Amino acid sequence: MxxxxxxxxxxxxxxxxxxxxxxxxxxxxxxxxxxxxxxxxxxxxxxRHHPKGRATAGSCAPCHTRAADLTRVSHRLICPDNFGCEDHPLESPFASPRERGPLSDLRVLEMGQLLAGPFCGQLLADFGAEVIKIEQPGTGDPMREWGREKPHGLSLWWPVIARNKKSVEINAREPEGQAIIRDLVAKSDVLLENFRPGTMEKWGLGYDELARLNPGLVMIRVSGYGQTGPYAKRAGYGSIGEAMGGLRYVTGDPDHPPSRAGISIGDTLAATFACLGGLVALHARERSGRGQVVDSAIYEAVLAVMESLVTEFDKGGYIRERTGAILPNVAPSNIYPTREGGYVLIAANQDTVFARLAEAMGRAELATDPRYATHTARGKHQTELDALIAEWSSKLGREELGRILDTHGVPRGDIYRAPEMLQDAHFKARDAIVRVMHPMLGELKMQNVVPKLSETPGRVSAPGPALGQHNEEIFSGLLGLPSPRLAELAARGVIGARPLAA
Known part of the structure; x- marks a missing residue:
């Protein structure tokens, strides 16, 4: 048995x-x-087997079906007809996996702010998880204010990082706010936070206490230095992790100080590894029945993608330096000029690919020239080889150069900005850019969900929510708090009073 x-x-x-x-x-x-x-x-x-599961307060957010007619199915409130509204079939638990998303059976509480934690929440929400973002009443996540362009005073970063999420306002510094968070934890699968280590414990929301309420809880914790070690409680942002993890030292030109990438790569790397760890922990829970802590440190996430940097020093005493647009001894792999003054990236560092490039250049003899015939030989003569290719490419227009390289099977790529991405046929064919309607900004274009799944793909359903947009749905519908109690809590600043502008 x-x-x-x-x-x-x-x-x-x-x-x-x-x-x-x-x-x-x-x-x-x-x-x-x-x-x-x-x-x-x-x-x-x-x-039908759970009469106690019927909701006692709240309503269906999309269609406002009254609470008495809602049925609780697992942790969702569902309209009664065929377990879903006629106008909102995606609320049905029996909708197809393609429509629901592969993570639609998960509820995630997102605490923290800015990027390292919220990007992890974005990845989970992209694939259907119900992500409830907990924000400070009245002010919300500072990311609502970030961005280089702010039409109508609104951030253009927020609609992307908070897409597909729900927003509720809870003051986590107040004991009553902490109690509400505990009630949400009891009904959730994942808690995601990126505060400085020790903050959640100070609020009585450490893992040990929360696990007693919900033994299956997976707690994803993203921080600069991790939850343990002598640096754990230091303040740490993505840029600090990039420096400590080794990325900043090797980025830039050799005659300039260490530089940075044009994006917050340390934060997003830590968030991506945090997402991976969270899904692994959920998979482990299927066997053990227990949750666990996922500890993602920004500096370690950066270190994880630094290739053989440590091993090269450990065994060879070699320290990687800044090398600008090239990787030393990997040739040819660089940007090369075109007749119009632009650049094309050509990567032909494998022997067979270099032979095809030599043929494309009308210089087939280069493939057998002892200076360029092997990977090691090309690395030793990298500078002069790059000069030969640049002399050839600068006489051709960008499109003509691209056709020649494509005909000969040589990997090449134009250096794109946003305008080129929006016009590119390949981007369009794969729906790499999606259009999402925003209530104040109108149609927004943003990057689609990655990666693409053949049977249960993710999707972008909505831009980042207004502050407190889902207060009523969560406090009344999910937690069943009565209106007088909500009014009392809102008057004292424990929760938000109403949905506010994004």
Whole structure:
């Protein structure tokens, strides 16, 4: 006889409903019925078996169906007809995985601000997770103010980093606000934060305490130096992690001080690894039934992509230096001028590819020239080889050069800015740029979800929300707090009073 264990994650009933039991082959039965097994991978209990699961307050956010007519299915409030509104079928738990998104059975609480934590939340929301962003009442995430261009005084970064998320206002510094967060934790799968280590513990929201409320909770923690070690409690931003992780030292030209990339790459690397760790922890929970802490340090995320930098010094005593547009001993791989004065990147550092480039140049003999015939030989003569290619490319227009290289199978790429991206046929064919409607800014173009999944792709459903846009949905609908109590909490600044402008 197979040993059974309680269902975890969305497979278990939420508040008021005891968990069912799961079987080794993924079949689950509702705890209140001996009938209607839940198919493997579906993980939704039949709401007809859960009279206590009916909502007592709130309404369906899209269509305002009254609370008494809503049914709680797992951790979502669903309109009664066929488990979904006629006008909003994506609210149905039985909608297709392609429409719901592969992470639609997960609820994520996002605390913290700016980029390192919120980008992790963006990645999860892109694939359907319900991400509830907790913000300071009245002010919200400072990212709402960031960006180089601010039409109508609104950030253009916020609609991207907060897309697909819900916004609620809770003062986490107040004991009553902390209590509300604990109630949300009890109904959630993941808590994501990027405060300085020790902050959550100071608020009574450390992992040990939260795990007692929800043993299956996965807590994703992003910080400059990690949760342990002598530097743990230092203030740390992405730029500091880029410096300590080794990236800044090797970025830029050799005759200039260390430079930086034009984006906050340290933050986004740490967030991406945090997302990976969170999904790994959720997978492990399927077997153990227990959550865990995911500790993503910015400097370690940068270090993780530094190739063989440490090993080269450890065994060879070699220290990588700034080399500008090239990688030493990897040739040819550089930007080369065109007749119009622009540049094209050509990467032909493998022997067979270089032979094709030599043929494209009308200089087939270069492929057998002892100075260029092998990877090592080309590395030793990198400067003169680059000069030969630049002399040839500068006599050709960009489009003509591209056609010649494509015909000969030589990897090349134009150096794009936003205007070129919006016009490029390949970007259009793959929907790399999507259009999203914003209530005040109109149509916004932004990068699509990456990577693309063939059966359960992610999608961008909405831009970043207004501050407190989902206060009523979460406080009344999910937590069931009565209106007088909400008014009292709002009057004292514990929660937001109403949706505000983004």
């Amino acid at each position: 197979y040993r059974t264990r309680p269902l975890r994650s969305a497979a278990r009933c939420r508040r008021g409903n005891r968990p069912g039991r799961c079987r080794p082959r993924g079949r689950a039965r509702c705890a209140r019925s001996a009938e209607a097994p839940v198919p493997a991978g579906r993980r939704w209990h039949d709401p």
